[in-house]
Amino acid sequence: MPASPPPHLRKTARSSQLIVNGKPFLLLAAELHNGSFSDAAYMSTVWPDMKQRHINTLLGAVQWDLIEPVEGRFDFSEIDKIILDARQHGFHLGLLWFGTYKNALSSYAPEWVRQDHERFPRIRIKQPDGSIQVIESIQPYCEDVRNADARAFAALMKHLAEFDQENQTVILVQIENEMGVMLDSRDRSPEAEALIKGPVPEGLLNYLRGNWDDLHPTFRDKFPKVQHAADGVQTWAEAFGGDQWTDDMFMADAFSRFAQHVAAAGRAEHNIPLYLNVALCSEDSSWQDFDQVPDGVPEGEIPGQFPSGGPVGHNLDVYLYNAPDIEFYAPDIYLQKHGKAAACFAWRNMPLFIPEQRRDAYGVRRIWAALANNLAISCSPFGIDSLEIEKCPLPLHYGLLSKLSGFILEAQAERASDIFGFFFDESKVFSDDSRWVREMGGFTVTVQRASVTGKPSPAAGMIIRQPDGSYLLAGFGYQVTWKSTSPRSIHTAILKAEEGDIDENGDFVRGRALNGDETAHGKLITMPAEDPDYGGFPIPFLIPARTMIAKCTPYSLED
Numbered sequence: 001m002p003a004s005p006p007p008h009l010r011k012t013a014r015s016s017q018l019i020v021n022g023k024p025f026l027l028l029a030a031e032l033h034n035g036s037f038s039d040a041a042y043m044s045t046v047w048p049d050m051k052q053r054h055i056n057t058l059l060g061a062v063q064w065d066l067i068e069p070v071e072g073r074f075d076f077s078e079i080d081k082i083i084l085d086a087r088q089h090g091f092h093l094g095l096l097w098f099g100t101y102k103n104a105l106s107s108y109a110p111e112w113v114r115q116d117h118e119r120f121p122r123i124r125i126k127q128p129d130g131s132i133q134v135i136e137s138i139q140p141y142c143e144d145v146r147n148a149d150a151r152a153f154a155a156l157m158k159h160l161a162e163f164d165q166e167n168q169t170v171i172l173v174q175i176e177n178e179m180g181v182m183l184d185s186r187d188r189s190p191e192a193e194a195l196i197k198g199p200v201p202e203g204l205l206n207y208l209r210g211n212w213d214d215l216h217p218t219f220r221d222k223f224p225k226v227q228h229a230a231d232g233v234q235t236w237a238e239a240f241g242g243d244q245w246t247d248d249m250f251m252a253d254a255f256s257r258f259a260q261h262v263a264a265a266g267r268a269e270h271n272i273p274l275y276l277n278v279a280l281c282s283e284d285s286s287w288q289d290f291d292q293v294p295d296g297v298p299e300g301e302i303p304g305q306f307p308s309g310g311p312v313g314h315n316l317d318v319y320l321y322n323a324p325d326i327e328f329y330a331p332d333i334y335l336q337k338h339g340k341a342a343a344c345f346a347w348r349n350m351p352l353f354i355p356e357q358r359r360d361a362y363g364v365r366r367i368w369a370a371l372a373n374n375l376a377i378s379c380s381p382f383g384i385d386s387l388e389i390e391k392c393p394l395p396l397h398y399g400l401l402s403k404l405s406g407f408i409l410e411a412q413a414e415r416a417s418d419i420f421g422f423f424f425d426e427s428k429v430f431s432d433d434s435r436w437v438r439e440m441g442g443f444t445v446t447v448q449r450a451s452v453t454g455k456p457s458p459a460a461g462m463i464i465r466q467p468d469g470s471y472l473l474a475g476f477g478y479q480v481t482w483k484s485t486s487p488r489s490i491h492t493a494i495l496k497a498e499e500g501d502i503d504e505n506g507d508f509v510r511g512r513a514l515n516g517d518e519t520a521h522g523k524l525i526t527m528p529a530e531d532p533d534y535g536g537f538p539i540p541f542l543i544p545a546r547t548m549i550a551k552c553t554p555y556s557l558e559d
């Protein structure tokens with residue numbers, strides 16, 4: 001019998017945490033390329049390298065076409081090798097079930113599915129010239145494919161329950177991948193044309209009407225009419241307006257039902273957290289974070305530019321209603337602002353899990369804000385196995401975060417207002433006054449770039465206020481000031497500052513005492529960059545980052 005219950009989510013005051021082997025677990029994760037888990041021999045060259053990057057969880061795909069090459073005959077031999085090797089190297093795994101849908105297509109369905117379009121009819125989309133084209137995607141209302149997918153997924157989960165229940169190597173599972181319809185707002189097949197002329201499922205419409213105040217703000221913004229929709233049965237056009245967003249809703253209802261059918265079959269065999277990942281919709285223009293999107297790469301602003309019907313922000317309520325066995329929705333953040341997407345999915349106590357994001361320094365420095373400000377359980381750069389370790393920012397960032405994980409998990413669960421994350425990108429100007437501000441423990445805490453006499457460096461970090469009133473700082477390239485919020489305060493300064501480290505028991509141990517130059521004589525504390533730029537200034541008052549961990553206690557004098 002396993003020593004502890006299987007991995008599961010535990011609700012906290014503002015979110016949820018993943019519990020593994022009975023304890024909260026911070027996933028310092030990264031996602032491998034699509035085919036990496038299809039070959040244990042390839043992965044044998046990857047595990048040691050990933051270990052050096054302080055990764056503790058790797059996400060990789062299990063492919064339907066490989067585990068059920070012949071209908072009804074399952075082969076788990078390769079994924080078993082992957083799980084055993086992961087265990088041997090001390091990794092947890094997140095498995096991605098590439099079933100019927102992967103990037104809104106069915107390229108991972110087995111050959112006996114893809115070659116039988118009578119039994120497994122295809123989605124059809126409208127081309128720019130108005131013609132209707134069959135595409136490499138199977139209709140989500142096709143019961144045969146839904147049942148076949150669910151049966152294969154259930155077989156995988158049954159196998160995992162037998163093979164992994166005691167070790168808990170696999171701690172969560174993604175169902176399908178970026179579901180939806182691309183390059184059109186909906187399926188134009190005869191089956192779809194008949195369905196969309198029919199009624200919106202009454203239960204769904206009643207749920208949306210009856211829970212208006214609890215619905216996702218992006219849904220309420222997009223469909224204000226629904227709040228006062230007349231009672232009774234309505235067609236999709238009557239309920240949602242009959243435009244491309246109605247198509248999006250129609251497909252969301254279909255895909256969410258599909259996902260639920262697969263999830264329920266899987267959970268019945270092995271009850272560990274299941275989620276869907278999301279190809280994002282930019283819910284408004286403020287989401288865009290990449291202004292030179294190459295031709296052909298969807299901007300994600302309208303249905304078909306993002307996978308129409310996918311579990312994007314404004315469709316979440318439909319998924320929550322139709323798919324109770326999906327526990328959370330996980331944004332893939334590449335071209336949208338990290339903070340916008342994070343806030344959208346850190347909703348209704350669902351944990352924020354970013355299974356895919358940029359793997360460069362720009363993306364990785366945003367992990368600090370997601371973990372601290374959105375209480376993320378993980379942010380996982382994609383394609384990590386094709387990025388040489390010399391170019392990879394994870395050893396630096398995950399090396400620090402792994403030391404801090406106990407402090408992060410405790411604050412996330414118990415004192416979410418006492419944990420504060422931030423980052424600064426390459427400075428476009430020398431005198432950049434951008435700042436992050438948070439009220440914490442009776443002080444206004446202001447974080448700016450570490451002042452240097454040359455060019456400021458990029459920065460990232462977090463501050464976690466401790467129960468004893470001190471502040472644990474981690475990261476590099478920034479400085480912090482405190483100002484008492486008491487109206488009677490006549491002076492605020494730093495009482496004590498210490499560089500330190502976290503020992504193997506997870507406790508802070510003091511290193512150098514910081515004062516003078518390092519705290520501007522009590523005015524602020526600097527968490528220096530690894531190579532602070534003097535810009536030619538001759539007085540060497542700046543020290544380079546060493547442990548990148550410190551503890552600081554401010555004080556205030558009052559009248």
Ligand code: DGJ
Nearest residue numbers: 034103177178332356382
């Ligand atoms: C998002 C998908 O989920 C990944 O599998 C991969 O295809 C990336 N896009 C990169 O294109």
